[in-house]
Amino acid sequence: MEFREHEAIYLQIAAHVSDNILTGKWAAEQKIPSVRELAVELQVNPNTVMRAYEFLQNQQEIYNKRGLGFYVSANGAAQVKAYRKERFLQQELPELFRTMQLLEIGIDEIEKQYTIYKTGK
Amino acid sequence: MEFREHEAIYLQIAAHVSDNILTGKWAAEQKIPSVRELAVELQVNPNTVMRAYEFLQNQQEIYNKRGLGFYVSANGAAQVKAYRKERFLQQELPELFRTMQLLEIGIDEIEKQYTIYKTGK
Amino acid sequence: MEFREHEAIYLQIAAHVSDNILTGKWAAEQKIPSVRELAVELQVNPNTVMRAYEFLQNQQEIYNKRGLGFYVSANGAAQVKAYRKERFLQQELPELFRTMQLLEIGIDEIEKQYTIYKTGK
Amino acid sequence: MEFREHEAIYLQIAAHVSDNILTGKWAAEQKIPSVRELAVELQVNPNTVMRAYEFLQNQQEIYNKRGLGFYVSANGAAQVKAYRKERFLQQELPELFRTMQLLEIGIDEIEKQYTIYKTGK
DNA sequence: GTGGTCTAGACCACC
DNA sequence: GTGGTCTAGACCACA
Structure with missing residues (x-):
């Protein structure tokens, strides 16, 4: 995974995880990759992944089972979905x-x- | 002018100036406010305005006449306009x-x- | 390192770094001294080194890994080398x-x- | 006449005048253009031309007849010629x-x- | 630890 | 008057 220059890496990771949850790739109550696993996969410092997970935990998208x-x-x-839809309509669209x-x-x-986008895919 | 929290002030100033150029408020070959003037007006340090101007100069939107x-x-x-339109179509829209x-x-x-946006204005 | 009177210090620092890259003393993908380190070594303000690095980053001679x-x-x-050679042949030499x-x-x-120069060294 | 970006305008003017003297276009004891004339011709502030003339006067390339x-x-x-030759050999060439x-x-x-240069002309 | 931004204030060359 | 550079010092986000 490549990261955009101007956005904090941990936020990009969080978005990436969020996407996986949103699309159902990672279903409810299912375990997501461990901090270390993801860190190795993305070639970043584990602290950075941890920060992304903390961020998502604050948003109550994921939760932690101690030791698991x-x-x-x-x-x-x-x-x-609700959170992002809200933001989309209230902020991104007017902008x-x-x-x-x-x-x-x-x-x-x-x-x-x-139309081009849809047909091009 | 008020500044958003999460974006560098000098970039917001640059964007502001860019808008004025784009809308034609500041026409081609016309002098824009001096660094000190704008600094006073926006209540920021002259250095910060200077950085914004440097940035725009790099992008060749503005240029400097020595001493003037x-x-x-x-x-x-x-x-x-061309630059931003390109970016809009190639990057922002697909996103x-x-x-x-x-x-x-x-x-x-x-x-x-x-429709709501247009009528609401 | 001593600085010439009439040229901005940050440009002299940039040139110095550029030389180190050109001669291969600092190889590709290798980390260069941190802003603070170099500032201490050259006895200048960190901001000044920062400006030099920004300049070189704009020229794509160096790039930044966040936090590293x-x-x-x-x-x-x-x-x-290509850039400077071009300039040398197109500009400096005709002059x-x-x-x-x-x-x-x-x-x-x-x-x-x-001949004198080469033997004198 | 167009001016280079990175060099003070008055120095460029001085060099230009110097060239005319060196090539003999403006002979010894001959009057050179007045400050105002040259200012109009070069589209610069008369003060700037004045500064160039002062500079040349310091180098004793030109002198002033009051009122004339x-x-x-x-x-x-x-x-x-002597001055510039000296500088050429001592400074520019080694560089x-x-x-x-x-x-x-x-x-x-x-x-x-x-060879290319000479034949190209 | 790393860079990045900002302020305050100074000094300078130049037009 | 104009920009340009530099210092000192602070605070911040990020890895």
């Missing part, structure tokens, strides 16, 4: 619209690109 | 689409929000 | 020739001085 | 040789470029 590891929360996926206006890009252009 | 101050590049607005897919949000939802 | 330090770019030396003409100095004089 | 203007010194050309060594450029390459 981290597990996906019962309603993990739902929670993540997008502002940018569009500044760059004089119409909603039709977005639709066009969307 | 900073000026908007001849094709400043066009350049900024947006990926998020939409993940959150199961359709293009119709975007259109709906867009 | 600055590293020589993969093709750092090659890039520096030299113009000066020679103006001062009525022939190529033979250059050769003579070159 | 600036004149090329009796032995202006000779003086300029050049050092660069050549660093970039692994031999004297033969210089000769080759010189």
Whole structure:
């Protein structure tokens, strides 16, 4: 996995884990990779993975069973989805619209690109 | 002007100046506020404004006339716009689409929000 | 290290680092001294070293690993060399020739001085 | 006339005037353009031209007749030439040789470029 | 430990 | 007046 330059690595890891929970790849109550495992896989310092897990624990997407590891929360996926949807509609979208206006890009252009995106996959 | 917590102030200033160039508020070949002026206006240290100007100079949006101050590049607005449009279409939009897919949000939802946004203004 | 009067210190530091990369003293992918270390060694403010490193990063001679330090770019030396060679041939040399003409100095004089230089070392 | 970015304008003007004296375009004891004339021609502030003239006066390449203007010194050309030749041999050339060594450029390459330069003109 | 940002204040060359 | 550089010192996020 390669990391973007300008975002903290632990946040990128958290997002990555979040994605796996959201898509159901890691189901509720299921154990996720140990800190060390993931650290080796991603070639980062274990502390950094730990920080990502702590972050997700604070958001109650995952929880810790002492001595066993981290597990996906019962309603993990739902929670993540609700949280991110909220943020998407309240923050990201308005920002997008502002940018569009500044760059004089119409909603039709977005639709066009969307079609391209969907067919291109 | 108020600054967001998580982004470097000098980058926010640069973005602000960039916007003014993009919208044509500051036309090509026109002088922009001096480092000291803007520093007073924004209530930050002159060094911070200086960093923002350096950044924009590197991107060739503005240039310096020795002893006179900073000026908007001849094709400043066009350049900024082309650069940002490119980035928007190549990077931000695909990312947006990926998020939409993940959150199961359709293009119709975007259109709906867009209408709300436009009428709300 | 002593600094010339008329050139910004941070540029002299950058040139110094560049030389070390060019000569292969600091090999590709190798860590270079931390900002603080070099600041102590050169007896300058850390900010000044930081500016030098920023400059070199912009030129893609070095890059930053978050939390770890600055590293020589993969093709750092090659890039520096190509860049400087280009500049030498395209800019410095023609300027030299113009000066020679103006001062009525022939190529033979250059050769003579070159011999002196090489033997004198 | 266009000015290089990184060198003080008044020094570039001085060099330009010096060239004219050196080549004999402006002969000894002959009047050179007035400060204002040159300022208009070069589109710079008269103060800047004045500074260049002061600089040349210090080097005794030109002198001032009060109320009349600036004149090329009796032995202006000779003086300029001697001064610049000295600097060329003592400073510029050794620097050049050092660069050549660093970039692994031999004297033969210089000769080759010189031939190209001379025939190209 | 690493870089990154910011402030305050100073001094300078240049136009 | 303009930018440009430098220092000292602080605080922060990140690995």
